[in-house]
Every structure is written in C-alpha cells, then in structure tokens.
Amino acid sequence: MIATAELQLIPLGEGVSVREKIGRVVDLLSDHDLIIETHAMGTNIEGKMIDILAAIGEIHAVLHSEGSTRLISYIKLETRTDKVPSLEAKRL
Amino acid sequence: MIATAELQLIPLGEGVSVREKIGRVVDLLSDHDLIIETHAMGTNIEGKMIDILAAIGEIHAVLHSEGSTRLISYIKLETRTDKVPSLEAKRL
Amino acid sequence: MIATAELQLIPLGEGVSVREKIGRVVDLLSDHDLIIETHAMGTNIEGKMIDILAAIGEIHAVLHSEGSTRLISYIKLETRTDKVPSLEAKRL
C-alpha cells in the first residue's frame, strides 16, 4: 500500500540548531526507495507504507547509534484506497 | 515576535476529498500579512506570531460560517530569540 | 528499543463523528504487546518501537479492509538512550 507522509524529527539535548541532524535524516531517507521532498517544516515522503515505517524506525536506531540521546518524530501518515496517493497530486 | 509555522486543516464530514477546503484555507491566509508556502502535507507560514494565531482562529470561524461542521487544525509553531526565523533559512 | 508514542487516527469521508473508528483503533492496538492509554486527543502507547510502527501499519491495512477509504495518522514517536522511557515516568 502506497502512503504519503511527513516526518519532522527533533533531537533533544543537541543544542538550539538541529540542521545537521535533519540533514542526516534526509540522507538516511534517501537510502530507501522513497520519494522525498524537503520543506521548511519537515520532509514529505511517498512510498510503500511499510518502507516508510521501517525507514523511520531505522533513522531512530541510526541516530542513537551515532550519539543522539533523545529523539522525537512528528509523523503524518496518509493512505487511501480510492486512488494511488502521491505527493504530486496532493499539491494545490 | 516573528514565528514560522505549519498548518494542516482537516474538515471532517465533508467527504474523502478536502482539496477545495484546503484551497479556501490558503485563500484566507493570503489575506493576511504572512508569507505562505503550500506543500503536499500542509502550508508553511512566516509572520508575526500573533498574526498567525489570529489567522488560524479566523479560518476556523470563517469555514464554520461557510458550512463546515467539524474542523481540526494540526499546527507547528516555532519561535526563537537567537535570530529572526524565516522559512527560507529553514530550508536545507 | 522501547518507545513512547501518541497516535491519533482520522478517517476522512466517514462523517463528522469518528468515535466508532477510534474505538476500533484502540481494539487493534490492544491486540499487541503494548501499554496503551486513551485520552481526549489521541492514544498514548508504550512498547518496542518496531511493534508500535508495525501496529500502526496494521491498523491502516485493517481499517481499509473494513471499508475506510482515507486515513490520516498523526503520530509522535519518542526514543531515548539515557533511560528506559515509559508513559508513567512522563506524566507530570
């Protein structure tokens, strides 16, 4: 099942600027078979729902292994059966 | 105080497609002195925090007056004092 | 890795009241080895991160198989390495 999603991951305890860590999140997402679109408030994602969920879990594991102590992901996950969803079709 | 924000408004009870209502939200935001950037999972906003909050309240009131029965807004609201925030600076 | 999370699932196109569907979400979560706590704006969850992510994917699949056309999940997912997180410890 194809899903569209948004991910904003916030590392706590790594200072005020989290830009470097967000770049790492995008890098890790790019290793998966997913369409990703970054924007000012998060990263939009299109792909198989199970791949999106697996990628998010992997990102938490990898960032912790790289030294992050506390991570919060804010996720929107959308699925629909009346048509194949896509980020492109969802733009106004 | 300048804030950056994201708004995704979901109308309930108006069918599966909510595209028309989202267009109305963007129209209403455009009437305010705010920078807005639409994307597939919401609308990013930059402007005075009080203007953003007022605009969101107004949008709920207007959409209800236009017939919407139930509305849920998902909002991210960011402020910082170490620099003037902007959507442009937050892009990777 | 143990995570704490919040899930609010919104079905679109099923009318203004979504209480029955939310009850189904809680039922499906209850089938997993997870601690769940419902509240007015969502359901808090504690358990293995991979189990939480798998449960959310399963819920989308089951609700679609039961007739839902469009589903949006709003998820907060927290992990930390400095202690074992729990919903109980996170209460004020």
Next chain:
Amino acid sequence: MIATAELQLIPLGEGVSVREKIGRVVDLLSDHDLIIETHAMGTNIEGKMIDILAAIGEIHAVLHSEGSTRLISYIKLETRTDKVPSLEAKRL
C-alpha cells in the same frame, strides 16, 4: 466558540530533560480560564478558541522572556458546530 486542543511544547537547546519547562507551560495555562488535562504526550485543553490561541502565544513570549532560546509547539485545535465540544465527551 469553544474548542478542544492539545499542546506539546518542546524547548530546544535546554538539554535532554524538558520536564521543568513543561511544568511551567502547565502553570501558565492554569492562569487562564481553561480546562486542562495533562498526559504523557502533551496537555489537553478546553475553552474558548481565542483564549487557547492567546494562551499559546503568551506562553511562547513568557518562556522566551525567562530565557528559552527556541520553542516549538505542536498543537491540535478542534472546533465543531453540531454540539459544544468538551474533553470529557471526547474520551472513549
């Protein structure tokens, strides 16, 4: 117009534990004519929509004046016209 809402405020750059700051948020909310219910993943709020929005803006201003550098609020805001919403009625 009465609204129900959820607020989770995250301070960045204040270390891994943000419990003290969350307590301050609840204190500030308590100064308003709002019903509040804390839970493990945020604080649920019931009251006039304009009071809720004003309280959130005030909290950002006060926390910055008390030394916070960067704040992100995650807000769910619900309104409906078919009945007067309440946190109590929204519990399962």
